Amino acid sequence: xxxxxxxxxxxxxxxxxxxxxxxxxxxxxxxxxxxxxxxxxxxxxxxxxxxxxxxxxxxxxxxxxxxxxxxxxxxxxxxxxxxxxxxxxxxxxxxxxxxxxxxxxxxxxxxxxxxxxxxxxxxxxxxxxxxxxxxxxxxxxxxxxxxxxxxxxxxxxxxxxxxxxxxxxxxxxxxxxxxxxxxxxxxxxxxxxxxxxxxxxxxxxxxxxxxxxxxxxxxxxxxxxxxxxxxxxxxxxxxxxxxxxxxxxxxxxxxxxxxxxxxxxxxxxxxxxxxxxxxxxxxxxxxxxxxxxxxxxxxxxxxxxxxxxxxxxxxxxxxxxxxxxxxxxxxxxx
Numbered sequence: 318x319x320x321x322x323x324x325x326x327x328x329x330x331x332x333x334x335x336x337x338x339x340x341x342x343x344x345x346x347x348x349x350x351x352x353x354x355x356x357x358x359x360x361x362x363x364x365x366x367x368x369x370x371x372x373x374x375x376x377x378x379x380x381x382x383x384x385x386x387x388x389x390x391x392x393x394x395x396x397x398x399x400x401x402x403x404x405x406x407x408x409x410x411x412x413x414x415x416x417x418x419x420x421x422x423x424x425x426x427x428x429x430x431x432x433x434x435x436x437x438x439x440x441x442x443x444x445x446x447x448x449x450x451x452x453x454x455x456x457x458x459x460x461x462x463x464x465x466x467x468x469x470x471x472x473x474x475x476x477x478x479x480x481x482x483x484x485x486x487x488x489x490x491x492x493x494x495x496x497x498x499x500x501x502x503x504x505x506x507x508x509x510x511x512x513x514x515x516x517x518x519x520x521x522x523x524x525x526x527x528x529x530x531x532x533x534x535x536x537x538x539x540x541x542x543x544x545x546x547x548x549x550x551x552x553x554x555x556x557x558x559x560x561x562x563x564x565x566x567x568x569x570x571x572x573x574x575x576x577x578x579x580x581x582x583x584x585x586x587x588x589x590x591x592x593x594x595x596x597x598x599x600x601x602x603x604x605x606x607x608x609x610x611x612x613x614x615x616x617x618x619x620x621x622x623x624x625x626x627x628x629x630x631x632x633x634x635x636x637x638x639x640x641x642x643x644x645x646x647x648x649x650x651x
Contacts, residue, residue, distance in 0.1 A: 437453045454487060456487065491512045583601055
């Protein structure tokens with residue numbers, strides 16, 4: 318399957334593994350790239366640029382396919398040494414960066430000077446147009462269904478993707494709610510050139526996270542996510558657990574007076590406790606509504622091969638079956 322995204326990133330399949338804190342290590346990124354998608358190492362999970370350089374080298378030992386690194390731009394008062402991270406990415410031979418969080422505009426000259434292609438994660442059309450204007454090569458359009466930060470507009474992908482297709486000149490992928498062949502085909506129909514999967518890739522054999530997390534993903538339904546931090550306009554979609562219940566109770570008690578300090582223990586330092594130690598009630602960790610479509614824990618290759626084979630069948634058999642070619646219907650398509 319050739320799309321603008323497969324051509325841009327020189328990958329076989331239009332499937333990207335999004336950056337995920339304490340999930341996007343070399344093992345997962347290499348497995349996705351080896352299976353024909355674009356694997357992404359999560360840059361800031363590595364506490365220093367030197368550690369990121371080592372993780373990139375480790376990943377190169379596992380694959381010779383294209384790789385990306387995620388850089389999430391945080392508020393200036395907590396800003397990591399981004400120039401040093403970018404230098405580590407360049408020196409590590411990485412040609413693709415997924416940016417997220419705040420606008421990457423300040424760092425675009427350095428990224429472009431290094432010959433790096435940039436795909437920025439956006440939760441709105443206006444932010445996507447800004448990304449296009451500052452020179453991003455592509456955008457990842459993140460609908461309200463997504464795990465992590467969906468923005469404050471609450472637009473689902475059935476609206477957001479066609480709007481992006483109408484407005485953008487650069488290619489984009491659908492992110493949020495993406496899990497299988499149906500997701501991919503629907504995204505392509507709405508104008509995207511591929512899809513970005515986060516939560517779904519967590520439930521794979523190669524995802525280097527605790528088995529408790531994978532079991533929780535398989536057991537959960539689409540009704541088991543919650544939105545936290547809405548009162549402080551830093552909305553995050555997370556999987557319901559005891560820690561999240563306590564966080565939401567604090568939010569209700571504090572109301573409009575809520576401050577980040579009030580919920581700090583339920584959102585800070587949670588990821589190692591969950592992803593490494595398997596403490597499923599430690600606090601808030603990102604999870605998309607797509608968890609309701611996760612029913613197994615395959616290898617990454619099994620998952621991607623299944624998606625691509627099913628996508629071809631959907632397009633060739635189901636969708637073309639709706640076309641009226643003037644011939645008697647040989648089968649009912651519903």
